[in-house]
Amino acid sequence: MLTQEALATGVDEQWAEEVRRLAAEQDAVILAHNYQVPAIQDVAHHVGDSLELSRIAAEVEESTIVFCGVHFMAETAKILSPEKRVLIPDQDAGCSLASSITADQLRAWKAEHPGAVVVMYVNTTAEVKAETDYCCTSANAVQIVEAIPEDKEILFGPDMFLGAHVERQTGRKMHVWMGECHVHAGIEPDHIQDTLAQYPDAEMHIHPECGCSSQCMYLLSTGDLPADRTFVLGTGGMVRRMQESKADTFIVATETGMLHRLRHENPAAQLIPANERAVCGYMKMITPPKLLRCLQTGRDEVTLSPEIIEAAKVPIERMISIL
Ligand code: SF4
The missing domain is CATH 3.40.50.10800 (NadA-like)
Incomplete structure (x- = not known):
């Protein structure tokens, strides 16, 4: 079922049905990053951060992966699943970092x-x-x-x-x-201090995903954020903390697309973005019409040489083995 937000973007049930029909017809799984627009998160088979999605990409049985995220993430899916066809709805969706x-x-x-x-x-x-x-x-x-x-x-x-x-x-x-990352310019220290002052009882949650929140992690380690009410948490950790915490308001420092998933999983919590302007324009280049086009035409396929795949797999697997 599409949310009100999804419907408000002009995306209708017919679009969602056609996307899912084409995906089934082509043995494709749709993966969406947390920063994608709500309609794409709602129609995807799996939503997650880049590492979660890489792991899912390596495990799914479908022969095609449609990756709704930025290009390096789709490349990582290809590196971990080289035998699969990996598509991205717009190959120009890059990343400033x-x-x-x-x-x-x-x-x-x-x-x-x-x-x-x-x-x-x-x-x-x-x-x-x-x-x-x-x-x-x-x-x-x-x-x-x-x-x-x-x-x-x-x-x-x-x-x-x-x-x-x-x-x-x-x-x-x-x-x-x-x-x-250019997006963290929207999550600057002054904005954060203003938002904290405005909500003195709120907890601050920093999501350690992507370059947009790394400045906040640095501020926390320098003592510029209140350690007693600031938490660095992944998506699952945020959902659990929001359910356990006495606070009912949470300032979330990450790209604003993350709020869609958090609101869905935690409807009772009041979620305040650290800054409404923290939006990754590259992530938003993946639009509902481009997703449909991707399934209809196969645009754009991610291709990498076998040599690059072999060499790039090594540091990714080392990272996973240390965890
Ligand atoms: S928010 Fe966008 S530009 Fe910044 S690191 Fe993430 S994908 Fe790259």
Whole structure:
């Protein structure tokens, strides 16, 4: 059943039925990232963060994966399921953080630091992953760095806020790439302090997904956010905390698309975005008409060379093995 929000976007039951019919006809599973528009989250077979979706992509039985998210995420699905056809409704749905480092730049950086271990946020292209030793997410970056021998130099990228947070948490000096996600500009310290002051009894929940929230994690580690009412939680953890907490209002620091799922799973809670303007325009390039077109025409297929797939799989699997 489509929500009121979905219907308000001009998407109707007929669109949803046609999307599901075509998916069944083509043996396709539709995966949607938490930052997708509500109509796409509602019609998808699975909704989750990038790591959850990668795991699902590797396990599903369908021969085609339609990935509603940004391009590097669809690439990760292809790396983990190379025998499957992976489609993305718009191949131009990029990521400002992933674009902040290219494979050539990484190769040049490695040449300046021979023998260094490369740890890259999962928000990178497949070509960059192919040059990487360990992938990480915001949720496991500290654990990954702690697993690397003390005497090794570390090149960490491309998110400078996550890099600073990890340095602070581990007490370890690293070489950090100065990349960033444009969306966190909508979740700046002043906005957060204003919102906290406006809701003095509210808890603050930071979702450690994507570059848009890494600045908040850094602020928490510097003591600029109230530690007694700030929590860093994944989606399941947020839902549980909201059910257990005495608070009835929660400030959520992440891209605003996440609120759709949280409201659905926790209708009694009052959810306030840390900033309404924290919207990832790349994620929103995946629209309901493009999803339908994708199923009708096969646009756009994600293709990677076998060499890139083989090399890029290594840091992803290392990351998963450390968890
Ligand atoms: S929110 Fe930022 S890091 Fe996440 S996909 Fe969008 S641009 Fe990339």
